[in-house]
Amino acid sequence: MSWLAIPRDWLASLGEIARFSGRVVGLVYSGRVFRFFGEALRQAGILILGSAMVIWGLTFILGLQCGIEGAYFSRSVGAPSNAGTFAAWCDLREVIPYAFGYMMAAKVGTGIVAEIGAMRISDEVDALEVMGVNPMIFLCATRLLAAWITLPFIYLVGIGVGFIASYLAVVEQVGEVSAGGYFLIFWMFQNPPDLIFSVIKGMSMATVIVLVGCYYGYTASGGPVGVGTATAKSMVLNIVLVHVIGMMGTLVFWGANPRAPVGG
Amino acid sequence: MATTKKTLVHDQEAEDQAAAETDVEAFADDVGNSSTLPEAEPYQELVPGLGKLNQDYIIPGVDSDETEPYRWHTGTKRDHGGEDAIEIIDVVKQFGRMRIQNGLNVGIPDDMISMLLGPSGTGKSVLIKLIVGLLYPDSGDILVHGESVPDMTDDELFEMRKKFGLLFQDGALFGSMNIYDNTAFPLRQHTDKSEEEIGETVNKRLNEVGLTTAAEKMPNELSGGMRKRAGFARALVLDPSIVFFDEPDSGLDPVRTALLCELIREIHEENGGCYMVISHDLGTARRIADFIAVLWKGRIVESGLSSDLFGSDNEFVSQFLNAETIGPLAMD
Numbered sequence: 001m002s003w004l005a006i007p008r009d010w011l012a013s014l015g016e017i018a019r020f021s022g023r024v025v026g027l028v029y030s031g032r033v034f035r036f037f038g039e040a041l042r043q044a045g046i047l048i049l050g051s052a053m054v055i056w057g058l059t060f061i062l063g064l065q066c067g068i069e070g071a072y073f074s075r076s077v078g079a080p081s082n083a084g085t086f087a088a089w090c091d092l093r094e095v096i097p098y099a100f101g102y103m104m105a106a107k108v109g110t111g112i113v114a115e116i117g118a119m120r121i122s123d124e125v126d127a128l129e130v131m132g133v134n135p136m137i138f139l140c141a142t143r144l145l146a147a148w149i150t151l152p153f154i155y156l157v158g159i160g161v162g163f164i165a166s167y168l169a170v171v172e173q174v175g176e177v178s179a180g181g182y183f184l185i186f187w188m189f190q191n192p193p194d195l196i197f198s199v200i201k202g203m204s205m206a207t208v209i210v211l212v213g214c215y216y217g218y219t220a221s222g223g224p225v226g227v228g229t230a231t232a233k234s235m236v237l238n239i240v241l242v243h244v245i246g247m248m249g250t251l252v253f254w255g256a257n258p259r260a261p262v263g264g
Numbered sequence: 265m266a267t268t269k270k271t272l273v274h275d276q277e278a279e280d281q282a283a284a285e286t287d288v289e290a291f292a293d294d295v296g297n298s299s300t301l302p303e304a305e306p307y308q309e310l311v312p313g314l315g316k317l318n319q320d321y322i323i324p325g326v327d328s329d330e331t332e333p334y335r336w337h338t339g340t341k342r343d344h345g346g347e348d349a350i351e352i353i354d355v356v357k358q359f360g361r362m363r364i365q366n367g368l369n370v371g372i373p374d375d376m377i378s379m380l381l382g383p384s385g386t387g388k389s390v391l392i393k394l395i396v397g398l399l400y401p402d403s404g405d406i407l408v409h410g411e412s413v414p415d416m417t418d419d420e421l422f423e424m425r426k427k428f429g430l431l432f433q434d435g436a437l438f439g440s441m442n443i444y445d446n447t448a449f450p451l452r453q454h455t456d457k458s459e460e461e462i463g464e465t466v467n468k469r470l471n472e473v474g475l476t477t478a479a480e481k482m483p484n485e486l487s488g489g490m491r492k493r494a495g496f497a498r499a500l501v502l503d504p505s506i507v508f509f510d511e512p513d514s515g516l517d518p519v520r521t522a523l524l525c526e527l528i529r530e531i532h533e534e535n536g537g538c539y540m541v542i543s544h545d546l547g548t549a550r551r552i553a554d555f556i557a558v559l560w561k562g563r564i565v566e567s568g569l570s571s572d573l574f575g576s577d578n579e580f581v582s583q584f585l586n587a588e589t590i591g592p593l594a595m596d
Contacts, residue, residue: 123436130396131450132425134418 001030019236020218021211024140028137032134033141039243041094047108052054055103056161060101063162066090067169067262070175074244079220084186087166092190092198093254095248096162100155101242105235108206111123113234114142116217117227140214147210159195188261194253201249209238215252291466293508299448310367311403321363324385325561337565337576344555346570349374349506349538350395355404357390364390365401366562377532377539377552381584382559388542389433391559392508395540396428397421408506428452429504435495437483443470444479454502469486469497472531489520493527500531509541513548525551550574552556558584 027033033040070086116139119125128135166186171179216234220227283339305315315321318328336566350373353506357365372378373530380388393399395406397413400450406413409423416468447466457465470476473493483491492512497498499507532539541552549556549570556574557567558581566581567575572584 120438122439123432124436124438125283126398127430127432127436127438128391129398129422130425131429131453132422132428133453135424 001021016219017212020215022146023136024211025139027134027141030146033137033145036138036142037145039138040149042143043143044150047146047150048154049109050111051103052109052157052167053102054107055158057156058099058103059096059158059162060165062095063122063165064169065181066095067166068174070166071170071174075174075176081181082185083170083174083177084182084184085189086185087163087170087182088189090262091162091166091196092159093250096155096159097198097201097205097249098246099162100158100202101209101246102239104151104206105238105242108147109209109234109238110231112213113217113220113231114211114227116140116214117220117230120218120220121223134172134217140211141219143214143238144210147206148185151206152203154200155199155206159198169188179197191259194259197249197253201245201253204245204249205242208241212241268446270310271567289462308563309498310354314356314358314402318398321361321475323363323366323562324387325383337560337563344373344374344376346373348372349565351405351407352395353380353390353405353407355394355396355401355406357387357399364562365394365404368563370557370559370564370567372538373555374538375536376554376558377528377541378555379541379543380557380559381544381546381549383584384544386559387562388544388559389510389546392430392510392542396425396508413582414421418505426502427504427505429493429499429507431495431499431507431509432513433514434488435483435491437491437494437498439483441485441501442480442482443475443494446483446494447479450498450502465501467498469501470494470498473497473527486525488515489517489524492516492524496524496527496531500535503535504536504537506540509539512541513543513545521545521548522551528552546585550586556585560584 066087067083070083070090071080073086074083116125119139125135125139128138163186165184167179171182172178183255212234216230217227220230224231309316317323319327322328338365350372352368352370352372355365355368356363368391370380380391390399393407394401395413396414400414405415409427411424413421413424418445420573422423435497437443438449441449444466447469448462451462451465455462466549467476467479470479475490475493475497478486478490478494483494486494496509496512512524512528516524528539528541543549553570555568556570558565560580566578568576573581576582576585
């Protein structure tokens with residue numbers, strides 16, 4: 001086997017995933033998914049009840065971490081009142097999107113692979129087809145629509161939770177800056193477009209994670225072992241893609257203009 | 265003297281021939297039938313563009329040195345006196361190098377319970393998937409009520425499938441729904457009936473299969489037999505004109521198999537339509553089959569009314585339908 005075979009297989013797989021994703025996105029945009037709107041709402045409910053608290057828990061802890069890092073770093077350079085600078089950028093631009101991506105990949109993405117994969121190997125997907133129900137719409141497009149309905153709100157609340165956690169760490173725990181001083185700097189270093197960019201980053205990650213999960217679940221084969229393998233593969237690919245999206249998002253949204261009120 | 269020697273040689277040849285004929289008869293007697301030893305016909309590729317046997321593909325059950333793999337396949341289709349709901353025409357289906365169907369021809373009659381019998385691994389379940397359009401043949405055609413399944417668009421296929429009911433081996437119930445919702449699912453998706461009307465139909469079907477008290481249970485709370493019956497109720501809920509049963513007897517004890525067969529028979533008598541059962545269980549065949557097709561090596565050996573097939577003088581059919589150990593079918 002030529003050494004080129006491995007990257008060629010990767011490319012072929014990525015092409016397959018892209019084609020599958022295109023079909024699922026097309027089914028949502030064409031409105032055909034609304035025939036199963038009830039199922040989409042059910043999936044949305046599952047996302048809210050099953051994943052929101054976990055995501056918010058993680059963003060709270062990482063918000064604390066951003067605050068602590070910001071407080072100690074700004075203290076070390078003799079400017080403790082600037083702790084809000086680090087917290088603002090850390091929370092909004094990087095850590096919350098990544099935390100959201102990680103938890104989505106670990107909880108939602110793997111859950112989708114396991115559920116659809118189990119349905120595939122137990123003939124439930126075939127049963128849907130035989131009953132005249134398009135399983136790609138019923139299983140995949142509904143999950144994508146559910147993600148688009150619920151996740152922006154879960155993400156926004158996650159950002160709020162991270163902000164609160166950073167405030168608690170900088171002002172209440174370390175306590176070297178007043179609440180007013182902290183918020184003055186904290187809000188100076190972010191504005192509404194930053195929030196929109198951050199949401200775009202998070203939603204791009206969520207969309208990719210749901211689509212990758214659907215692909216690996218839908219194409220699972222080889223019994224329970226095959227479903228396990230598909231779940232592991234989806235996790236690996238999702239973590240890589242989360243970082244690629246995170247990096248590209250930072251580069252595109254803040255690379256040319258960091259939007260920092262520094263130096264005039 | 266020379267003449268005498270010639271006569272002796274001639275006599276010897278006659279004796280050898282007679283002995284050979286006796287051997288053939290003895291073999292035929294061994295396999296339980298003295299009337300037929302089919303003419304050997306060299307194997308010919310049905311679709312030359314799809315490769316050569318043992319070079320580009322293999323057929324399960326066909327040895328690499330076998331030159332006449334279809335010597336038992338008379339392809340006889342005995343008249344069943346009705347019309348075919350499903351026609352399989354020269355279907356070839358291959359997975360990798362493994363050719364599962366190799367020029368399969370069979371008609372499944374309407375308004376009868378048909379049974380597709382054959383040894384394990386001969387592609388019986390694959391055939392159901394081909395008929396319902398879950399798989400596509402590499403060549404050949406499949407007609408359902410005269411319409412070609414492989415030529416249908418996705419939307420046409422989904423529309424056509426509304427006339428199908430399929431009972432999968434393990435029921436294939438949706439794990440996230442209880443039995444009531446599983447049974448109601450096709451009605452909710454494909455009809456504008458109110459919940460009250462849906463409830464009536466679902467309860468009627470669940471009552472028929474004896475699962476009224478289990479309506480609120482989840483699939484994982486049911487036994488294998490109950491899951492099959494629930495799958496049966498779901499398969500029937502849209503009053504399909506064609507119902508497939510993929511090994512309904514697998515994993516069931518003999519009594520429950522008999523009860524399930526009785527249920528299939530009763531519901532067919534009530535609703536009519538084309539029922540196609542896939543199995544290798546002879547008891548099931550004797551209980552419910554009106555029509556039998558015997559599949560082996562990717563082709564139909566013979567098909568016809570069950571009374572005709574059980575009396576067939578084809579050695580393979582006879583061996584298989586009488587579960588005999590001596591005959592064309594061996595362990596390998």
